[in-house]
Amino acid sequence: MRGGVARAVNGVSYTLNPGETLAVLGESGSGKSVTAEAIVGILDSPPGFIPKGEVRFRGDNLLALPEARRRQIRGQHVAMIFQDALSALNPVHTVGSQIGEMFRVHRGMSKADARKRAIELMDLVRIPAARARVDDYPHQFSGGMRQRIMIAMSIALDPDVLIADEPTTALDVTVQAQIMDLLAELQRERNMGLILITHDLGVVADVADKIAVMYAGRIVEEAPVHEIYANPAHPYTEGLLASIPRVDMKGQELYAIKGLPPNLMHIPSGCPFHPRCPYRRDDVCTTKVPPLYDVGPARGSACHFWEEVLDGSNR
Amino acid sequence: MGRYVARRLLQMIPVFFGTTFLIFFAVFTLPGDPVRALFGDRRPPQEVIDAIREKYGLDDPFIVQYGKYMSNLFQGDFGVTLQGRDVLDVLSEAWPISIKLAVAAFAIEVIIGIVAGVLAGLRRGSFIDNLVLVSTTIVVSLPIFVIGFTVALLIGLPLARNGILPSSGVGGGWRSYVLPGFVLASVSLAYLARLTRSSLSENLRSDYVRTATAKGLPRSRVVIRHTLRNSLIPVVTLLGVDLGVLMGGAIVTESIFNIPGIGRTIFQGIQNQEGSLVVGITTVLVLIYLFATLLVDVLYALLDPRIRYD
Known part of the structure; x- marks a missing residue:
């Protein structure tokens, strides 16, 4: 095993308001999930650690709170759902007991009441015959149904913030759409803040209010969803959008960003994207780390030449 | 689960016969003479040796000895040691x-x-x-x-x-x-x-x-x-x-x-080459092992709901 510290996340900052959906977009290894785990406080430590930073929830810095208080916030105020519901649900407990556990532990409810609430929640996320299936085990459900159970569990206590880490990646396309609709609907009804972590641009466009694009542990672009699709301000975002398959490009080769995402042990100097960037100018990009430039109302781009990118001259 | 247990119990029958047969065979083919071992350094008269061999059926062919042993076993008779003690007594x-x-x-x-x-x-x-x-x-x-x-x-x-x-x-x-x-x-x-x-x-x-x-x-x-x-x-x-x-x-x-x-x-x-004693003990051992593994499999299913045998 190689020693050393990988800076999985570096200088990431985002804000989420009630009822808002923030999509965090990035390739595998860009630090999306690690950021989310740090927010919820389930980062495996060791080996993971947070040398510096804050997670502010209604004014409190969560990272500074004692563990007992953080635990109360986890699940009750900030909940999380994971990519693979089969491995994220405990195989040896019934789904009813896993959902009901939220009420048992956080609300001190009796077993029978918790079971009742579990059935209600399973109904809410539209699991057919919830009453009959409450005592089934996770492996007895299909992938989509399992993810619904995950969702039911996460929204059980009406959290203020729901973090969904690639909630549809493990599902097939039709089921993906159903799950996203369900999430959007629950969010609207409950005025939840939703952080949607994904690498799938198609998922993002319909549901997100704003997007944060991550690359090599940093946010490289942040913008309201429509503006980013209309006119990206960072070459990486531009590359991502260009690589979406389009009907009118049928038969042509798909666009791909050159090169590979960097090894987090050896992040390139200067702008981490410079080895793959068509806008690169060697004097600036290889030496100076770009700050998140203010490029418009509620928009930021970590590119020295964001104006050029916005003009789209090099496309 | 009930059907599974019943099936496993039925599977024990051939395993039981197979293992006892092998053990009996192993003891039968052991080198040396159990009767001589019984008397240590002294050599008894040939008539005594013959009488003992006759009494325990040691001159019968292997398969006859095994057949006799098994039929006695099912009547609850584990046989007698060469010293004349009931094997069942020794076991208990x-x-x-x-x-x-x-x-x-x-x-x-x-x-x-x-x-x-x-x-x-x-x-x-x-x-x-x-x-x-x-x-x-x-x-x-x-x-x-x-x-x-x-x-x-x-x-x-x-x-x-x-x-x-x-x-x-x-x-x-x-x-x-x-x-x-x-x-x-x-x-x-x-x-x-x-x-x-x-x-x-x-x-x-x-x-x-x-x-x-x-x-x-x-x-x-x-x-x-x-x-x-x-x-x-x-x-x-x-x-x-x-x-x-x-x-x-x-x-x-x-x-x-x-x-x-x-x-x-x-x-x-x-x-001492006590065939009936060794086979008697190992027969019971085989049964214990069979039930222990069955117990494990049943516990397995109870602990992990993904395992269902039916």
Whole structure:
């Protein structure tokens, strides 16, 4: 095993308001999930650690709170759902007991009441015959149904913030759409803040209010969803959008960003994207780390030449 | 589940016949002459030898001997030893002692092994983790007779002198079984602790434990409810096999601590070429193993709902 510290996340900052959906977009290894785990406080430590930073929830810095208080916030105020519901649900407990556990532990409810609430929640996320299936085990459900159970569990206590880490990646396309609709609907009804972590641009466009694009542990672009699709301000975002398959490009080769995402042990100097960037100018990009430039109302781009990118001259 | 158990019980029948046949064959083909062994250095008159051979049917062909033995067995007759004792009497004398020893060893194994494994698994890299790793490595790498004599001499003797625990024989009630139980359990205990440790620490890194933490459950609940049960599944398998092994008596441990159990009996039986005694004991052993593995499989299904046999 190689020693050393990988800076999985570096200088990431985002804000989420009630009822808002923030999509965090990035390739595998860009630090999306690690950021989310740090927010919820389930980062495996060791080996993971947070040398510096804050997670502010209604004014409190969560990272500074004692563990007992953080635990109360986890699940009750900030909940999380994971990519693979089969491995994220405990195989040896019934789904009813896993959902009901939220009420048992956080609300001190009796077993029978918790079971009742579990059935209600399973109904809410539209699991057919919830009453009959409450005592089934996770492996007895299909992938989509399992993810619904995950969702039911996460929204059980009406959290203020729901973090969904690639909630549809493990599902097939039709089921993906159903799950996203369900999430959007629950969010609207409950005025939840939703952080949607994904690498799938198609998922993002319909549901997100704003997007944060991550690359090599940093946010490289942040913008309201429509503006980013209309006119990206960072070459990486531009590359991502260009690589979406389009009907009118049928038969042509798909666009791909050159090169590979960097090894987090050896992040390139200067702008981490410079080895793959068509806008690169060697004097600036290889030496100076770009700050998140203010490029418009509620928009930021970590590119020295964001104006050029916005003009789209090099496309 | 009921059908599964019934099927397994039926499967035991051919296994039972197969193993007894093999054991009978093995004893039959042992070199040497059991009748000569009976008389030691003295050579009895030929008529006496012939009479004994005749009485025990030692001159019959193998398959006839096996057939007679099995038909007697099903009538509850385990046969007679060459010294004229009923094998069933010998068994019913020795086995309860070995079972007491097995129970003591099993209790020691389960309690110390699982507790040590859990403590080590919860705090990897800590002092207690290293202590468990080092001590189990030592125990596993020592032959059992070294452990046995060391414990008997260094711990058993001083304790016996002060009248705390007897170090030999079974005259002291349950206290007689503490030291031999500890020795008998030591190796399986070490394996059990290591297995529990690795199983637990692997489960602690699993996705569903991360989910449980993200649900805001207290650490104790995360560990007990969401990790321990899942971690115990491989542990139960090991315990089931161990139970069979322990019940079979222990030749070395019983000899060191002078315990007249089944291990010593079978050892003497092999030395004296007591065919009916050895086959009788192993027949019962086979049954014990078969039931122990069945118990493991049933427990497996109870612990892990993904396993269904029907």
